[in-house]
Amino acid sequence: xxxxxxxxxxxxxNRYIAAVELEKSPRLINHGPTxxxxxxxxxxxxxMAAAWASALNYDPPRVTVVLDKDNRTRELVERSGRFVxxxxxxxxxxxxxxVGTRSLRADPAKLAKSGVTLFDMDGHDLPFVAxxxxxxxxxxxxEPHNQDRYDLFIGEVIGAWSDTRVFRDGHWHFERADPSWxxxxxxxxxxxxxxxESFDVSETTTPGHAAS
Amino acid sequence: xxxxxxxxxxxxxNRYIAAVELEKSPRLINHGPTxxxxxxxxxxxxxMAAAWASALNYDPPRVTVVLDKDNRTRELVERSGRFVxxxxxxxxxxxxxxVGTRSLRADPAKLAKSGVTLFDMDGHDLPFVAxxxxxxxxxxxxEPHNQDRYDLFIGEVIGAWSDTRVFRDGHWHFERADPSWxxxxxxxxxxxxxxxESFDVSETTTPGHAAS
Numbered sequence: 001x002x003x004x005x006x007x008x009x010x011x012x013x014n015r016y017i018a019a020v021e022l023e024k025s026p027r028l029i030n031h032g033p034t035x036x037x038x039x040x041x042x043x044x045x046x047x048m049a050a051a052w053a054s055a056l057n058y059d060p061p062r063v064t065v066v067l068d069k070d071n072r073t074r075e076l077v078e079r080s081g082r083f084v085x086x087x088x089x090x091x092x093x094x095x096x097x098x099v100g101t102r103s104l105r106a107d108p109a110k111l112a113k114s115g116v117t118l119f120d121m122d123g124h125d126l127p128f129v130a131x132x133x134x135x136x137x138x139x140x141x142x143e144p145h146n147q148d149r150y151d152l153f154i155g156e157v158i159g160a161w162s163d164t165r166v167f168r169d170g171h172w173h174f175e176r177a178d179p180s181w182x183x184x185x186x187x188x189x190x191x192x193x194x195x196x197e198s199f200d201v202s203e204t205t206t207p208g209h210a211a212s
Numbered sequence: 213x214x215x216x217x218x219x220x221x222x223x224x225x226n227r228y229i230a231a232v233e234l235e236k237s238p239r240l241i242n243h244g245p246t247x248x249x250x251x252x253x254x255x256x257x258x259x260m261a262a263a264w265a266s267a268l269n270y271d272p273p274r275v276t277v278v279l280d281k282d283n284r285t286r287e288l289v290e291r292s293g294r295f296v297x298x299x300x301x302x303x304x305x306x307x308x309x310x311v312g313t314r315s316l317r318a319d320p321a322k323l324a325k326s327g328v329t330l331f332d333m334d335g336h337d338l339p340f341v342a343x344x345x346x347x348x349x350x351x352x353x354x355e356p357h358n359q360d361r362y363d364l365f366i367g368e369v370i371g372a373w374s375d376t377r378v379f380r381d382g383h384w385h386f387e388r389a390d391p392s393w394x395x396x397x398x399x400x401x402x403x404x405x406x407x408x409e410s411f412d413v414s415e416t417t418t419p420g421h422a423a424s
Contacts, residue, residue, distance in 0.1 A: 030263050031397035031405055032244010051242050054266040056278060056362055064276065064364070066268060090411070097413040146358065150268055150366065152276070172399060185243035185397075185407060187384060193243055195397060196408020199302070201309040 016163050020134070024170040025160035026055035026063060028087055028134040031172070031195060033183035036096060037065060038118070038127045039076035039083045045127040047116055048073040049100030051186040053085060061157035063136060068151055072104040078147070081140045082125075083155060086132035089166075090194050091180040095131075097190060124159055133181060134162040174198065228375050232346070236382040237372035238267035238275060240299055240346040243384070243407060245395035248308060249277060250330070250339045251288035251295045257339040259328055260285040261312030263398040265297060273369035275350060280363055284316040290359070293352045294337075295367060298344035301378075302406050303392040307343075309402060336371055345393060346374040386410065 020028065029035060032054070038047040052066035063085060067074040077083045088096045098114035107113065117130040124137050138155030146152040166173055166181040174182050175198045182194040232240065241247060244266070250259040264278035275297060279286040289295045300308045310326035319325065329342040336349050350367030358364040378385055378393040386394050387410045394406040 027400055029244075030399050032241075032246075032263075032266075034244075051244075052266045052268065054244075054264045054276065054278070056264065056364065062362070064266065066266070093411060093413055143358075146355075150274070152268065154362065170400075171403070172405075174405065179409075182408065187242050188239055188382075190413040191383070192411045192413065193384075193386065194408045194411065196394065196406045197391075199305060199404045199406065201305055201402040201404065 016165050017161050018164050018168070020160035020162050020167070021170065022061050022157055022160055023059050025061050025136055025157045026058055027170060027172075028136060028160065028162065028167065029053055029055055029063065029085065031183065032185060033087050033195070034096065034186040034192070035065070036086045036088050036099065036129050036132065037067065037073055037077070037083055038086065038129055039073050039080055040125060040127050041076040041080040044072075044076060044104075045111065045118060046071075046073040046076055046104045047099045047111060047114075047127070047129055049096050049186070056154060061160075062141070063138060063155050063157065065153050065155065066151050067153055070103075074151075077140060077153065081142075083138050083140070083153075084126050084128055085136040085138060085155070086129050087134040087183055088129070089131070089133050089180060090182045090184060092131055093184055093192055096184055096186075121159065121161065132163070133166045133183065134160070136160050228377050229373050230376050230380070232372040232374050232379070233382065234273050234369055234372055235271050237273050237348055237369045238270055239382060239384075240348060240372065240374065240379065241265055241267055241275065241297065243395065244397060245299050245407070246308065246398040246404070247277070248298045248300050248311065248341050248344065249279065249285055249289070249295055250298065250341055251285050251292060252337060252339050253288040253292040256284075256288060256316075257323065257330060258283075258285040258288055258316045259311045259323060259326075259339070259341055261308050261398070268366060273372075274353070275348060275367050275369065277365050277367065278363050279365055282315075286363075289352060289365065293354075295350050295352070295365075296338050296340055297348040297350060297367070298341050299346040299395055300341070301343070301345050301392060302394045302396060304343055305396055305404055308396055308398075333371065333373065344375070345378045345395065346372070348372050
């Protein structure tokens with residue numbers, strides 16, 4: 001087993017991880033964060049970054065994600081029919097950029113060098129990235145035309161969890177968590193935004209620019 | 213013509229709108245904003261909100277968006293084969309929520325009541341929502357299986373523009389614009405986040421929670 005794979009996840013972290021209701025689990029990515037996609041096949045684990053992921057449906061819970069043909073992670077997804085989407089945090093920005101730019105084909109030590117610690121979830125033979133804010137374990141719904149023509153994969157969520165310090169009771173609580181827990185939203189060229197201020201629509205006033 | 217359709221857009225707004233290179237245009241939604249989807253067919257215009265939109269490809273520029281079967285906008289998209297994705301701002305939060313909850317079928321005055329002002333772009337017979345931060349005019353790439361089974365539409369970007377006060381030279385400049393220009397990221401129950409702080413990955417330190 002690779003030295004970076006910690007099967008006994010730090011107990012302090014573990015006690016904050018709780019299951020998310022499957023029917024609410026797409027909310028983990030409703031706000032459009034950049035995600036980490038991980039997969040396992042034949043004793044190989046890989047993790048990549050993906051800015052192009054989206055919820056697709058609540059019931060059954062489904063998501064889409066774009067996986068380039070170049071990526072080793074994609075090959076593991078195609079072979080295993082499973083993947084994990086995790087929501088990385090500002091504290092994981094360097095890690096997110098590293099797994100998004102390093103290749104496991106070129107560097108077998110990619111994950112260790114990128115600062116990735118993996119852990120297990122009972123009942124799922126999948127690699128989960130420690131320190132993330134949320135995790136969606138997914139089964140690929142095979143759509144060969146979408147996969148071949150568009151690099152577009154559809155997954156059904158078969159397990160979901162969050163770190164309750166930032167997502168609990170079916171809702172994000174970024175505004176009450178440390179800023180290092182905020183989700184990442186990638187643009188290009190190493191440039192990220194963190195998710196920001198929260199608003200409830202009932203508190204807003206009239207439409208803006210259009211009326212001004 | 214509907215009274216809310218302003219063909220002569222406010223000159224002060226118009227001078228800030230500039231074309232975006234098509235190959236960079238998916239960057240307008242890379243960071244996962246909630247978008248407004250608009251469409252026109254047979255003299256009818258409608259606008260809806262969609263949290264589930266994503267970039268799909270840069271060259272050719274393509275995007276995905278999930279359009280519920282309930283929506284009149286979807287019907288207009290299917291009939292015309294065209295739609296606009298626009299990136300609304302914090303100043304348009306009430307408008308975004310209003311077009312996302314009101315139905316044109318139930319209320320023919322939906323757009324006016326929601327505070328929507330539409331304008332034209334030369335060469336495109338499509339309704340554009342004034343006051344947004346960016347616009348992607350799209351042609352539907354027909355994929356009947358995706359549309360029927362998943363409510364998933366794929367569009368090729370055939371025109372792109374931004375308000376240069378917040379997106380110019382192929383990049384967002386939220387950090388240098390008024391906070392009312394920030395993009396919206398919807399969760400559920402009327403709860404939005406605005407995009408927040410900007411980071412360059414070179415400025416960050418070691419990976420966070422996983423290592424702490």
